[in-house]
Amino acid sequence: MAMNVGKRLAAGANMPAPSEDVLTNTQDVVQNALHKLGYSETVYELLKEPIRVLTVRIPVRMDDGHTEVFTGYRAQHNDAVGPTKGGIRFHPNVTLEEVKALSIWMSIKCGIFNLPYGGAKGGIICDPRTMSIAEQERLARGYVRAVSQIVGPTKDIPAPDVYTNPQIMAWMYDEYSRIREYDSPGFITGKPLVLGGSQGRDKATALGVVVAMQEGAATLGKNLQDLKVIVQGFGNVGSNVALILHEMGVKVVGISDAGGALYREEGLDIPSLLEKRDSFGMVTTNFSHTITNQELLVQPCDVLVPAALENQITAENANQIQASLVVEAANGPTTHAADEILSERGILIVPDVLANAGGVTVSYFEWVQNSQGYYWTEEEVNHRMREMMVASAQTIFKTAKRYQVSTRLAAYMVGIKPFAEAMRWRGWV
Ligand SMILES: NC(=O)C1=CN([C@@H]2O[C@H](COP(=O)(O)OP(=O)(O)OC[C@H]3O[C@@H](n4cnc5c(N)ncnc54)[C@H](O)[C@@H]3O)[C@@H](O)[C@H]2O)C=CC1
Ligand SMILES: O=C(O)CCC(=O)C(=O)O
DSSP, X not given: OOSSOOOOOOTTTTOOOOOTHHHHHHHHHHHHHHHHHTOOHHHHHHHSSOSEEEEEEEEEEOTTSOEEEEEEEEEEOOOSSSSEXXXXXXXXXXXXXXXXHHHXXXXXXXHHTTOSOEEEEEEEEOOGGGSOHHHHHHHHHHHHHHHTTTOBTTTEEEEEOTTOOHHHHHHHHHHHHHHHTSOOGGGOSSOOGGGTOOTTHHHHHHHHHHHHHHXXXXXXXXXXXXXXXXXXXXXHHHHXXXXXXXXXXXXXXXXXXXXXXXXXXXXXXXXXXXXXXXXXXXXXXXXXXXXXXXXXXXXXXXXXXXOSOSSOBOTTTGGGOOOXXXXXXXXXXXXXXXXXXXXXXXXXXXXXXXXXXXXXXHHHHHHHHHHHTOOOOHHHHHHHHHHHHHHHHHHHHHHHHHHTOOHHXXXXXXXXXHHHHHHHHHTOO
8 A cells, every 4th residue: 555645435345345264264274284294183273273362442532533442453373483473454344353364374474485483463443544644643553552562573573464554564663662662673564664664565565476476377388478467456566566567568458446447458557557546556436437346357368366355256256267377466365165166277376375475575574674774775685585486486386296286285285384393393282
């Protein structure tokens, strides 16, 4: 999400609530992965839920003088490997089940990329699109006060996610430093550069998605340059994926946001769409002729990139998807049933826990730079992240082949193993 706050939108427009199934589906894959690796049921028992979840109630004085009470969560999945890490989402459809699932996905990502973290995730049930800047600041600071006991640079390190941005990270950093009475940039990542943010973090998730896409295309024997791409979601991740592809000369034929979608077989002018986009990733409001998000997903293309919310590719539309490669930039965009349909149809999935992990990887670089007080160039950051993405993608594709399993199960097998091993060494299981 960009930093300036633009147009206000109708709350929750065109947004399906995430299904409660995201947690149980994730638990099924975790169990399957541990079973394939030969770990005991006790290991699963400890990994199927976060070790710690805090629910908080945050009173916020609104601009008109009344006080509104918001509900927020922080879920910490597992801290056997190290402190936990993961973003904070501001969204009206946040649920406890969703935050728990998101924290497990964070662990799997960190495991795949060998980052010294477990997974965590935070969320506040709110709609920042209907709140003023001052109200958003009070909510962000209130959340940090409410969770301050369980977060910190060596405990749990937050970051941005849907509808949060560098400004919100900056307020949270400032609030945490005030509470602790010392400057603590390593408390949070995704900060503005001048406050210790890392070069490249703003585009890191998107760049990682594009590198993962190149690896996926190569596995299919295809050259990305020849492929047509649809990107669902035009926020931090989706718009930057579209821009990077456009700059590489790859045709982006479709994009969307919470209000609708645009599709042009001859390719879209991405830089001009970026100029029209508001701070919440809305651009389709500028056009009189749009299609729906569901219509977009089944339009002709070679690569489909869901980059919005969970449960977008479902049993209802999986049979109509025309892409041969699905690269999951969003967390959890494909339901369990759709996963099976896509696999049966021979469509290659680059799973979320691999494809979008460029973000947390560069967040890790930011945390390392904060602790060293020494900052890297954008080239160094991108080069290191790119190398880690290529190596991780190759490991997942090889694991899928070796065990004859889906790319998602292979990713979970690779990602969960460090947690099972660390827990064994610590004597927990
Ligand atoms: N920002 C990051 O570094 C990372 C984000 N992700 C995931 O990527 C996804 C997108 O996150 P961001 O781009 O950061 O969020 P954002 O807040 O910057 O943008 C969200 C975009 O999705 C659109 N959107 C919302 N509901 C929609 C719907 N029902 N259909 C279509 N579009 C819809 C919004 O209009 C906006 O364009 C999320 O699943 C997030 O968890 C994953 C890893 C890191
Ligand atoms: O940058 C981070 O630490 C976490 C990003 C995130 O929330 C995610 O990968 O889903």
